[in-house]
Amino acid sequence: MEQKSGWPIALKYALMLAFATIAINLLFYIINPKSVEGTWSFMGIIQLLLAIVVSIYIFVVGTKVRRDQNLGGVMTYGKSLGFMMQMAMPAALIISFYTFIFFAYINPELLQKIMETQAEQMANSGKTDEEIEQAMRFAKMFNNPTAVTIFGAIGTMFQLFIYALIASIFTKKEPVTFE
Numbered sequence: 387m388e389q390k391s392g393w394p395i396a397l398k399y400a401l402m403l404a405f406a407t408i409a410i411n412l413l414f415y416i417i418n419p420k421s422v423e424g425t426w427s428f429m430g431i432i433q434l435l436l437a438i439v440v441s442i443y444i445f446v447v448g449t450k451v452r453r454d455q456n457l458g459g460v461m462t463y464g465k466s467l468g469f470m471m472q473m474a475m476p477a478a479l480i481i482s483f484y485t486f487i488f489f490a491y492i493n494p495e496l497l498q499k500i501m502e503t504q505a506e507q508m509a510n511s512g513k514t515d516e517e518i519e520q521a522m523r524f525a526k527m528f529n530n531p532t533a534v535t536i537f538g539a540i541g542t543m544f545q546l547f548i549y550a551l552i553a554s555i556f557t558k559k560e561p562v563t564f565e
Contacts, residue, residue: 390456396472399448403473403546404480406440411484419493438549445470445553453557463558470550478546482539489531497529 414433449469453461461469489497501522508518528537 392452392456392469392472395448395452395456396469397476399444399451400473400476401480402448403441403444403477404484406444407437407477407481408484410437410440411488415493441546441549442553445473445550446556448473449553449557453559459559460561461557461559463554466554466557467550470553471547474543474546474550478539478542481542482535485538486531486535489534494531497531497534501525501529 410433414429418427418429420427449461449466452469453459453466457465504525505518505522508521513521528534
């Protein structure tokens with residue numbers, strides 16, 4: 387059986403994954419703008435759980451399409467994981483581009499608010515002024531949209547890798563061997 391390239395399917399579902407993630411983020415930001423300020427809240431947990439479920443669902447559906455349409459209904463765990471990472475790469479790039487737009491244009495003062503919240507949390511946990519000041523000096527090096535975007539892309543890839551590890555359990559279908 388001839389194996390077709392998985393890129394067309396991967397790109398289609400990567401776009402779905404990226405735009406679903408961005409839509410969830412924007413929806414929760416519109417509902418509660420404070421949900422992105424770096425503190426845990428009920429809405430933040432709901433947002434996270436929704437993003438996880440939607441991401442895993444899109445991974446599973448896209449991988450099943452690849453498995454059933456192009457691979458004759460057979461896919462090992464490793465091939466499933468590899469295909470999901472093929473979806474994750476373009477999705478992470480699109481999400482990172484959105485992250486840059488968000489921090490540079492939609493809410494440019496948010497990074498400063500997050501730093502203030504972190505300083506407040508450190509003060510409440512008993513850190514000295516000197517420790518807080520040192521931590522804030524270090525954090526300022528990464529307190530710009532470009533740095534947040536780069537580290538966000540790495541973090542998003544890692545997060546999607548974890549989701550793919552889980553989703554691959556549901557999409558693998560080992561070949562039947564007759565002995």
